[in-house]
Amino acid sequence: MERLKELRKLRALSQQELAEAAGIGRATLSRIEREETGAHGRTLRKLAEALGVGVEELVKGEE
Numbered sequence: 001m002e003r004l005k006e007l008r009k010l011r012a013l014s015q016q017e018l019a020e021a022a023g024i025g026r027a028t029l030s031r032i033e034r035e036e037t038g039a040h041g042r043t044l045r046k047l048a049e050a051l052g053v054g055v056e057e058l059v060k061g062e063e
Helices: 001-011 014-024 024-033 041-051 056-058
Strands: none
Touching: 001 014, 001 024, 001 041, 001 056, 014 024, 014 041, 024 041
């Protein structure tokens, strides 16, 4: 998810910092950013909350 990576970098967060804030593993976050796996439901909500955005903003532009 390019938008996820973009928002993370705008907030000057490392993958480890965002993963910890969202309560997910760093490896999982890395796979999501590289689009090796998708993020759905609960994980999207956790990531959006950790970034201070709505889920809609997180997935904006993603198909």
